[in-house]
Amino acid sequence: xxxxxxxxxxxxxxxxxxxxxxxxxxxxxxxxxxxxxxxxxxxxxxxxxxxxxxxxxxxxxxxxxxxxxxxxxxxxxxxxxxxxxxxxxxxxxxxxxxxxxxxxxxxxxxxxxxxxxxxxxxxxxxxxxxxxxxxxxxxxxxxxxxxxxxxxxxxxxxxxxxxxxxxxxxxxxxxxxxxxxxxxxxxxxxxxxxxxxxxxxxxxxxxxxxxxxxxxxxxxxxxxxxxxxxxxxxxxxxxxxxxxxxxxxxxxxxxxxxxxxxxxxxxxxxxxx
Amino acid sequence: xxxxxxxxxxxxxxxxxxxxxxxxxxxxxxxxxxxxxxxxxxxxxxxxxxxxxxxxxxxxxxxxxxxxxxxxxxxxxxxxxxxxxxxxxxxxxxxxxxxxxxxxxxxxxxxxxxxxxxxxxxxxxxxxxxxxxxxxxxxxxxxxxxxxxxxxxxxxxxxxxxxxxxxxxxxxxxxxxxxxxxxxxxxxxxxxxxxxxxxxxxxxxxxxxxxxxxxxxxxxxxxxxxxxxxxxxxxxxxxxxxxxxxxxxxxxxxxxxxxxxxxxxxxxxxxxx
DNA sequence: TGGCTGACTTTGTCTGACAAACTATGCCTC
DNA sequence: GAGGCATAGTTTGTCAGACAAAGTCAGCCA
Numbered sequence: 001x002x003x004x005x006x007x008x009x010x011x012x013x014x015x016x017x018x019x020x021x022x023x024x025x026x027x028x029x030x031x032x033x034x035x036x037x038x039x040x041x042x043x044x045x046x047x048x049x050x051x052x053x054x055x056x057x058x059x060x061x062x063x064x065x066x067x068x069x070x071x072x073x074x075x076x077x078x079x080x081x082x083x084x085x086x087x088x089x090x091x092x093x094x095x096x097x098x099x100x101x102x103x104x105x106x107x108x109x110x111x112x113x114x115x116x117x118x119x120x121x122x123x124x125x126x127x128x129x130x131x132x133x134x135x136x137x138x139x140x141x142x143x144x145x146x147x148x149x150x151x152x153x154x155x156x157x158x159x160x161x162x163x164x165x166x167x168x169x170x171x172x173x174x175x176x177x178x179x180x181x182x183x184x185x186x187x188x189x190x191x192x193x194x195x196x197x198x199x200x201x202x203x204x205x206x207x208x209x210x211x212x213x214x215x216x217x218x219x220x221x222x223x224x225x226x227x228x229x230x231x232x233x234x235x236x237x238x239x240x241x242x243x244x245x246x247x248x249x250x251x252x253x254x255x256x257x258x259x260x261x262x263x264x265x266x267x268x269x270x271x272x273x
Numbered sequence: 274x275x276x277x278x279x280x281x282x283x284x285x286x287x288x289x290x291x292x293x294x295x296x297x298x299x300x301x302x303x304x305x306x307x308x309x310x311x312x313x314x315x316x317x318x319x320x321x322x323x324x325x326x327x328x329x330x331x332x333x334x335x336x337x338x339x340x341x342x343x344x345x346x347x348x349x350x351x352x353x354x355x356x357x358x359x360x361x362x363x364x365x366x367x368x369x370x371x372x373x374x375x376x377x378x379x380x381x382x383x384x385x386x387x388x389x390x391x392x393x394x395x396x397x398x399x400x401x402x403x404x405x406x407x408x409x410x411x412x413x414x415x416x417x418x419x420x421x422x423x424x425x426x427x428x429x430x431x432x433x434x435x436x437x438x439x440x441x442x443x444x445x446x447x448x449x450x451x452x453x454x455x456x457x458x459x460x461x462x463x464x465x466x467x468x469x470x471x472x473x474x475x476x477x478x479x480x481x482x483x484x485x486x487x488x489x490x491x492x493x494x495x496x497x498x499x500x501x502x503x504x505x506x507x508x509x510x511x512x513x514x515x516x517x518x519x520x521x522x523x524x525x526x527x528x529x530x531x532x533x534x535x536x537x538x539x540x541x542x543x544x545x546x
Numbered sequence: 547t548g549g550c551t552g553a554c555t556t557t558g559t560c561t562g563a564c565a566a567a568c569t570a571t572g573c574c575t576c
Numbered sequence: 577g578a579g580g581c582a583t584a585g586t587t588t589g590t591c592a593g594a595c596a597a598a599g600t601c602a603g604c605c606a
Binding site: 292326329330333348349350 | 589590591592593597598599600
């Protein structure tokens with residue numbers, strides 16, 4: 001009868017690793033209210049004794065939580081539970097892009113679903129402070145037409161404030177994940193803004209409509225901007241494809257690209273991997 | 274002029290930790306094409322030499338990536354790069370719920386934005402296999418009205434197939450994150466399904482409309498289901514609030530056990546987290 | 547041929563130690 | 577008395593070496 005359900009609930013019988021146990025234990029401490037955002041965890045040696053594991057194992061578990069952005073260690077100070085909306089998750093998203101499991105065009109499809117709705121929410125809910133911050137970001141963009149790096153930083157700030165203005169933490173987290181992942185792969189997004197001034201004008205229009213509480217207008221403006229950016233992306237992808245098919249065979253040699261490795265990793269040589 | 278941009282680009286000058294370096298190094302290996310999904314990483318001792326770090330530090334870095342679901346270690350076998358859509362990220366989402374940084378109602382607002390659009394996409398793109406799998410999940414639900422655990426497992430399976438049918442990896446990842454997080458906090462979602470049969474009927478209707486390629490109908494059906502579930506959630510939240518306000522004062526002693534609180538966890542048995 | 551044993555590989559965990567970063571206290575100088 | 581500096585103490589970061597556990601695989605024997 002319930003064969004389908006059986007198959008689903010069958011867990012892999014692998015014994016739980018200490019790392020997982022540490023994470024679950026700390027989770028339960030949060031659930032019980034003993035730990036909350038900002039709390040300091042007991043020192044590592046003490047915590048290791050409490051949990052009955054060695055310090056190294058404990059640290060591996062903590063590192064996992066750090067990667068997720070859920071805790072933050074300050075040397076000589078302590079380890080704290082951190083308020084983090086999408087900090088760690090964006091790294092996850094970035095990897096999906098790296099591994100080509102997620103395509104840029106797919107992200108734009110997602111954005112076209114999410115962001116117009118977010119714009120409508122922002123038009124209804126944005127506080128004066130939100131509007132001020134978005135305005136500041138817009139001004140920052142305007143004064144940096146000639147400096148791509150800084151222009152992009154301001155644009156990212158605008159988008160983050162935009163997400164925050166919708167007054168929904170789940171949405172804010174999702175958007176931050178996407179934006180952070182996109183910003184990291186800036187190679188791909190930077191050339192898309194052929195004309196900073198035109199890009200800036202579209203953003204300014206979005207802000208103006210939000211400030212006027214014009215939900216429908218803001219929704220349309222965001223969708224327009226995304227459509228425009230998507231068109232550029234499509235062109236860029238096609239150009240790159242042509243480039244690859246032409247140059248692909250020539251540059252078959254392994255990545256000899258000089259990359260500045262951090263000092264501590266100088267001995268790195270992974271050719272045999 | 275560009276003070277705003279300056280403030281944004283100012284990084285915290287904290288020296289990079291080995292863990293971060295390890296992660297970046299492996300990232301660059303993926304970027305250069307030396308590693309891809311399914312690749313086996315070199316053994317830990319060897320990799321440690323390559324990166325010029327000790328095995329313990331390397332392991333901490335790897336654990337971080339494991340938590341994100343990006344690599345998977347098999348004892349006695351090796352460590353592999355894993356294809357993971359939202360496996361690690363869902364844990365992140367769950368924590369946000371735990372820490373009360375994200376509220377359940379906010380997730381429902383997000384779902385009401387996302388899922389109707391996804392339903393429309395699924396109606397256009399679902400393959401026969403997708404429809405079969407959703408059908409199987411629906412059947413599984415039907416035969417488990419009396420077994421809540423298994424019913425929920427089947428419902429989760431239905432939603433995952435639903436997300437997959439939209440044929441967009443970014444969307445699939447987002448949905449899996451949400452569903453996994455909601456499923457973990459099942460305390461909250463289980464009682465919401467007052468009547469399994471009614472819940473099942475709504476799901477069946479969604480599937481039928483997707484199978485008929487009725488995008489608009491599927492969109493409406495999903496929105497209806499979400500509205501219904503949200504109503505139940507609102508009632509449940511209100512009931513819980515009443516309960517808290519009655520029982521809350523009695524054990525209102527969070528600050529008294531401030532620093533020494535974890536002390537009672539000494540020798541805590543890990544297995545019962 | 548088939549199954550079992552043993553060596554080998556690889557990850558999991560533990561112990562102990564020292565370095566680095568930050569805090570806080572107390573001393574010394576002005 | 578006030579302020580700067582040095583020192584001790586706390587806490588995380590990193591390293592080294594060792595053994596256990598788990599899985600693979602070749603080779604031996606019935």
